[in-house]
Amino acid sequence: MTAKSSTNSTRLLTVGEVAKRSGVAVSALHFYxxxxxxxxxxxxxxxRRYPALVLRTIAIIKxxxxxGIPLEVIKRALGRYPPNSKLTAAQWxxxxxxxxxxxxxxIRTLEALRDSLDNCIGCGCLSLEDCPLRNPEDVLGKDGAGARILEKEATAKHV
Known part of the structure; x- marks a missing residue:
């Protein structure tokens, strides 16, 4: 089997060539x-040999x-098409x-979170009556005063 063929779409690349061309580590290629x-x-x-079209697939993945799209969602989307296929504009x-x-x-969630940061004084108590970031509507206040979330996280790490 030759690493190169006469047409670009059927040309086969080594894992090192794919890593270099895609900017993705060899270990990431093995993982993918x-x-x-x-x-x-x-x-x-x-x-290992990969068709040159794998570079397009890797670009889509990256x-x-x-x-922030999870790999499982990416896999499902790519799974609708043959492996290493050249997606048409319609498919993309x-x-x-x-x-x-x-x-x-x-994006809407991140914008709301960003805009809520202006109201946070960063005290770390996490049990303020109005803390939209970590304790909306003071739901933890019914359990008493103090940094309930921090206490739970610290306890969970030491268990």
């Missing part, structure tokens, strides 16, 4: 393959990860629009 996100083949000498549109509402919801 173990999770079924990308697919490679093996040579007679048991060396963009999705940067937006379907995939990205499926993620759009989730991303918009997370």
């Amino acid at each position: 393959e173990s999770k079924g996100l990308i697919a490679g083949t093996r040579t007679a000498g048991n060396q 963009v999705a990860q940067r937006t 549109g379907e995939m990205s629009s499926a993620w759009r509402e989730d991303l918009n919801a997370r």
